[in-house]
Ligand SMILES: Nc1ncnc2c1ncn2[C@@H]1O[C@H](COP(=O)(O)OP(=O)(O)OP(=O)(O)O)[C@@H](O)[C@H]1O
């Protein structure tokens with residue numbers, strides 16, 4: 001496969017917390033317009049992977065190449081400025097600010113004011129409930145609304161790559177469905193998305209390709225359909241996800 | 244003193260004056276705590292550096308002390324920036340105790356540096372003398388010192404200015420974001436280390452201004468910052484750690500309570516009031532009056 005179009009390339013990434021190593025040489029690629037999922041069970045290292053790509057955790061070894069530039073030990077705010085956005089695990093909103101202010105912070109990297117106004121309209125269109133709640137402080141939102149706000153906030157900067165860390169966690173099936181509708185819509189319109197999920201069915205439904213992460217190593221790769229059919233995935237994860 | 248309306252009003256005015264000084268001190272402290280989750284125990288020493296530099300500038304150039312305060316406030320602000328950049332920043336991510344040791348070391352260094360230059364000139368105490376020291380407004384029941392009026396105007400102009408920047412401008416939003424969620428602030432593209440440096444500088448400058456105004460209404464020595472700083476710690480715990488509105492309200496309340504407490508109970512109680520108030524509030528409302536980080 002020609003790889004010249006890769007927006008994001010992770011090469012042999014090793015990351016740990018102090019002496020505890022968590023990722024043992026992870027390599028993955030993300031081409032422009034592609035939606036790729038990383039699935040794996042609790043503690044596999046999915047969050048560690050995304051936080052490391054975003055610059056919140058310095059790698060021990062390996063490298064991340066984003067838009068043909070090695071990110072190296074670039075601080076996280078510089079990585080964000082280059083167009084890589086993370087919707088973090090646990091949402092990480094600004095709890096005592098209004099929905100509107102959270103979104104303005106998401107849009108602070110936009111060069112023009114007009115763009116911020118346009119993007120506000122866009123994300124309020126994607127998640128109409130946020131418009132109703134725009135004056136409400138983020139801490140008073142329901143879990144689902146908080147997840148929507150976290151996604152909307154990341155979209156405000158028009159990132160070239162959107163990374164999502166388990167957007168379905170702790171939410172009712174109905175809310176999950178509406179959030180994944182939005183994600184699928186973004187994917188169809190050509191957004192480049194790296195999605196981490198424990199819920200394999202959900203992830204594979206929207207992803208063009210997926211990787212399976214097991215105890216810090218990528219063990220399988222394939223298209224969504226291939227992985228769904230793969231017996232190993234069935235046994236290891238789908239059973240868990242259904243239970 | 245009798246319990247007449249005139250003296251009660253006088254007590255209230257004094258409470259507002261000292262309260263405004265506590266507001267400036269506590270606001271600086273809470274701003275630094277908010278973004279860095281760090282308590283600078285040397286805040287009171289930065290305060291006295293402000294007072295000392297104001298006197299130095301005023302006496303050596305002959306300018307009005309209120310003008311000299313601009314210079315001393317800016318200078319201590321820059322000192323704060325240097326302290327953050329060279330002192331606290333390298334310690335980030337290491338054990339919290341290192342920051343505590345550094346700020347205690349700063350108390351000693353800043354205090355003794357001041358004593359070294361200060362004491363030969365002023366012996367024990369100095370006071371910032373303004374051209375209006377003996378001028379009063381007569382407001383019927385009370386006479387209001389010109390200096391009190393200027394002090395209140397300066398303190399509240401700065402407080403409202405800061406409040407406006409924090410709550411109504413984009414840079415202020417970046418500061419609040421850093422205070423509420425540092426990792427998320429990074430993800431928004433905020434250079435949080437610059438925010439640290441900025442806030443430490445502004446917090447230090449506010450301490451210097453508080454010290455300069457304190458020096459107009461009180462005699463001071465290099466060691467005079469310790470007690471007001473302890474009270475400012477009490478105030479930010481009262482107001483909710485990291486909350487600027489809490490520090491403003493708490494500081495004002497504290498000044499008034501202290502003034503009335505001293506009036507009714509006697510001067511020896513003055514410094515104990517902080518701790519009594521602190522204990523009471525912590526028992527009733529352990530999270531402080533306001534929530535953290537607002
Ligand atoms: N701050 C930390 N300090 C030490 N170890 C950590 C830290 N965060 C995560 N770990 C460890 O790293 C491993 C991977 O954690 P990580 O959060 O990346 O997993 P995950 O795949 O995201 O799991 P989950 O599905 O539960 O979110 C786990 O064993 C975890 O205990």
Ligand SMILES: [Mg+2]
Pocket residue numbers: 046047048089165166
């Ligand atoms: Mg995780």
